[in-house]
Amino acid sequence: MPDTILPGHGSGGKLMNDLIHDTIRETLGNESIQLDDSAVLQLPGRQIAFTTDSYTITPIEFPGGNIGSLAVNGTVNDLAVMGAEPLYLSCSIILEEGLPLDELKRVLQSMRAAADYAGVSIVTGDTKVVPRGKGDKIYINTAGIGVFTSPPQRHDIIPGDAIIINGYIGDHGTAVMAERNKLSFSRGLLSDCAPLNMLIQQVIQSYPSSIRFMRDATRGGVASVLNEITKDRPFGAKLIENSLPVHDEVRGVSELLGIDPLYIANEGKVVIITDGKDAPGIVEEMKKIPEGKDAAIIGEITDNYTGSAYITTRVGGNRMLPLLIEEQLPRIC
Amino acid sequence: MTNEHVLAHDAEKLKQYQIDSDICIMEVCGTHTTEYFRTGVKDIFPPRLRLVDGPGCPVCVTPNHYLDHAIALAGQKDCIIATFGDMVKVPSSYSSLARESAGGARVEVVYSPVDALDIARQNPHSEVVFLSVGFETTAPTEAVTVQQAREQNLKNFSLLPGNKLTVPAVKALLDAEEVNIDGFILPGHVSAIIGTNAWKFLGSEYNKPAVVTGFDDHDLLKGTLLLLTLISENKPHVLNEYTRVVRDGGNQHAMDMIYSVFDADDSEWRGIGVIPGSGLLLKDEYADFDATKKFTVDIPEPKEHPGCRCGELLRGLILPTECPLFGKGCNPEHPIGPCMVSTEGPCAAYYKYGR
Numbered sequence: 001m002p003d004t005i006l007p008g009h010g011s012g013g014k015l016m017n018d019l020i021h022d023t024i025r026e027t028l029g030n031e032s033i034q035l036d037d038s039a040v041l042q043l044p045g046r047q048i049a050f051t052t053d054s055y056t057i058t059p060i061e062f063p064g065g066n067i068g069s070l071a072v073n074g075t076v077n078d079l080a081v082m083g084a085e086p087l088y089l090s091c092s093i094i095l096e097e098g099l100p101l102d103e104l105k106r107v108l109q110s111m112r113a114a115a116d117y118a119g120v121s122i123v124t125g126d127t128k129v130v131p132r133g134k135g136d137k138i139y140i141n142t143a144g145i146g147v148f149t150s151p152p153q154r155h156d157i158i159p160g161d162a163i164i165i166n167g168y169i170g171d172h173g174t175a176v177m178a179e180r181n182k183l184s185f186s187r188g189l190l191s192d193c194a195p196l197n198m199l200i201q202q203v204i205q206s207y208p209s210s211i212r213f214m215r216d217a218t219r220g221g222v223a224s225v226l227n228e229i230t231k232d233r234p235f236g237a238k239l240i241e242n243s244l245p246v247h248d249e250v251r252g253v254s255e256l257l258g259i260d261p262l263y264i265a266n267e268g269k270v271v272i273i274t275d276g277k278d279a280p281g282i283v284e285e286m287k288k289i290p291e292g293k294d295a296a297i298i299g300e301i302t303d304n305y306t307g308s309a310y311i312t313t314r315v316g317g318n319r320m321l322p323l324l325i326e327e328q329l330p331r332i333c
Numbered sequence: 334m335t336n337e338h339v340l341a342h343d344a345e346k347l348k349q350y351q352i353d354s355d356i357c358i359m360e361v362c363g364t365h366t367t368e369y370f371r372t373g374v375k376d377i378f379p380p381r382l383r384l385v386d387g388p389g390c391p392v393c394v395t396p397n398h399y400l401d402h403a404i405a406l407a408g409q410k411d412c413i414i415a416t417f418g419d420m421v422k423v424p425s426s427y428s429s430l431a432r433e434s435a436g437g438a439r440v441e442v443v444y445s446p447v448d449a450l451d452i453a454r455q456n457p458h459s460e461v462v463f464l465s466v467g468f469e470t471t472a473p474t475e476a477v478t479v480q481q482a483r484e485q486n487l488k489n490f491s492l493l494p495g496n497k498l499t500v501p502a503v504k505a506l507l508d509a510e511e512v513n514i515d516g517f518i519l520p521g522h523v524s525a526i527i528g529t530n531a532w533k534f535l536g537s538e539y540n541k542p543a544v545v546t547g548f549d550d551h552d553l554l555k556g557t558l559l560l561l562t563l564i565s566e567n568k569p570h571v572l573n574e575y576t577r578v579v580r581d582g583g584n585q586h587a588m589d590m591i592y593s594v595f596d597a598d599d600s601e602w603r604g605i606g607v608i609p610g611s612g613l614l615l616k617d618e619y620a621d622f623d624a625t626k627k628f629t630v631d632i633p634e635p636k637e638h639p640g641c642r643c644g645e646l647l648r649g650l651i652l653p654t655e656c657p658l659f660g661k662g663c664n665p666e667h668p669i670g671p672c673m674v675s676t677e678g679p680c681a682a683y684y685k686y687g688r
Contacts, residue, residue: 181444241373242337255548257444258364258367258676258677260371311373312373313371313372313373313374313376313550314337314340314372314373314550315340315343315344315372315373315374315377315550315554316341316344316348316373316377317344317372317373317374317375317376317377318373318376319370319371319372319373319376319686320685320686320687322685322686
């Protein structure tokens with residue numbers, strides 16, 4: 001088998017068959033992947049959640065993960081934050097001619113490991129090859145199906161509700177940015193790329209009627225999630241700076257580049273809005289799961305600054321957290 | 334006292350500070366502009382204390398003529414413009430680098446001027462022009478970059494000199510006597526290079542107190558409280574709050590580095606005009622790396638947007654919210670003036686954090 005991706009790997013011939021059988025299926029799961037035109041699935045319960053997401057990232061491998069684990073966890077998390085239990089994923093891969101096979105294998109292995117850890121099966125997929133220069137090594141699309149064992153977790157948010165996060169913010173975006181720009185002082189910082197379904201099920205099962213809203217804080221970070229939920233609503237979202245879990249490395253890179261950790265992407269963080277009085281108990285439940293060991297209450301829903309997100313800083317002043325207009329650009333000095 | 338206690342104590346002290354008549358202080362650093370908001374320190378200012386923004390945002394004080402020149406260079410065949418991110422969206426007289434880039438010009442954002450050398454090496458058949466803007470903080474790295482380019486015999490690298498010096502600009506503001514400033518919050522990073530002593534003239538010649546201040550919430554509280562005390566006690570001293578970084582004599586090595594490559598010369602500032610000795614131009618012996626000498630391009634006559642009041646803002650005459658375009662014709666999505674673009678621009682800070 002050649003050790004890089006060739007145009008023939010997308011031809012429909014033997015080369016493609018070998019790639020699918022010997023590399024992709026072998027790694028992602030011979031047992032789960034069905035070879036027919038569609039996978040036929042058993043779905044317990046009646047209500048299902050269904051989502052799809054495409055993944056592109058440079059570099060495709062970064063400290064703490066790669067595009068493969070990202071593609072599994074991202075889609076698992078989109079299902080999980082609705083309150084669904086993710087079961088099945090599809091995996092559609094677009095490869096650029098010239099990609100070393102070893103890199104593809106590492107990505108696939110990492111997909112498989114992420115799927116096994118999250119308890120989901122990759123059941124169907126597709127592969128295409130584009131000519132050199134027409135892609136960025138590898139693009140992955142995953143679609144996912146989850147089932148509801150309890151009703152979808154969406155209820156009205158009211159002042160007095162608490163804002164919870166399951167751990168340190170900004171790690172993923174900072175780790176990728178540092179890798180991309182070879183910033184040496186962030187060494188040791190890892191992406192937080194992780195599945196949230198076990199954590200969320202733990203919360204739902206222990207507090208079945210306390211959750212108002214959950215969203216994974218990916219692109220745009222925690223501040224963007226809070227903007228989304230407060231827009232045109234009769235309440236504001238207040239964060240407390242002293243309660244925000246931020247690693248020193250993230251703070252350092254952010255200060256240097258003039259960007260705000262609250263707007264940096266995460267890949268394993270969920271913002272949970274819950275009934276205020278149950279929040280301490282929910283945080284305790286979250287701490288029992290590895291993905292929630294640093295969970296904390298970081299703010300509350302208030303009657304102030306309605307329609308906006310804001311933060312009370314360490315000195316006790318308030319500042320607004322507006323929606324980001326475009327990508328944060330590093331400043332001059 | 335723990336750090337948190339000191340912070341809480343200083344915050345309370347600032348909140349309760351008794352001011353009998355209006356006080357106007359000026360910061361001369363884009364990072365201070367944003368950090369006063371970001372840390373919430375501005376939000377706990379006592380009544381009658383006004384903070385105005387000086388010419389401390391490098392992108393904001395860069396005149397249209399410079400941007401027009403950069404855009405003319407970008408339009409040349411096989412030319413790559415390497416620049417700090419802030420510059421990309423700033424409107425020039427007729428366009429912006431972002432718009433030129435969308436139209437096919439090559440504009441690369443770099444984090445350090447040295448990165449521009451890598452781009453030059455990787456693109457031996459293109460000319461790479463680095464937009465050298467910034468104050469005394471960035472000038473040493475820009476000087477090193479030119480020296481490295483010469484050592485590595487990189488023939489396809491040059492810079493468009495646009496560096497500025499802060500001290501002459503502050504002097505020019507005071508000499509113009511347009512605005513009554515009671516005291517200055519002086520830039521920490523710039524002072525790390527030029528030293529606290531470089532600011533002593535503020536007290537001795539202009540009778541103005543000033544405090545060199547760092548950038549976190551502790552620094553801003555301490556610097557502001559110190560300055561208020563100096564003002565209320567009528568003591569025109571120049572003090573250093575940021576002692577963990579700034580020395581009285583500055584960083585002589587960095588200063589030597591700057592003046593081994595650059596000479597101080599007159600320079601145009603947006604809104605202020607030409608200030609004697611306020612800019613850095615490449616020495617003649619580095620003319621090969623000077624884009625103004627290396628390339629001949631047609632630069633259009635610069636023009637300003639008629640309603641834009643960035644100039645008055647940078648002289649401390651108005652606050653962003655006092656500009657009629659603020660938030661109406663001019664916002665970060667569709668900026669008219671540079672102060673709305675840069676992350677260090679006063680208008681961008683007011684738009685983002687003010688309420």
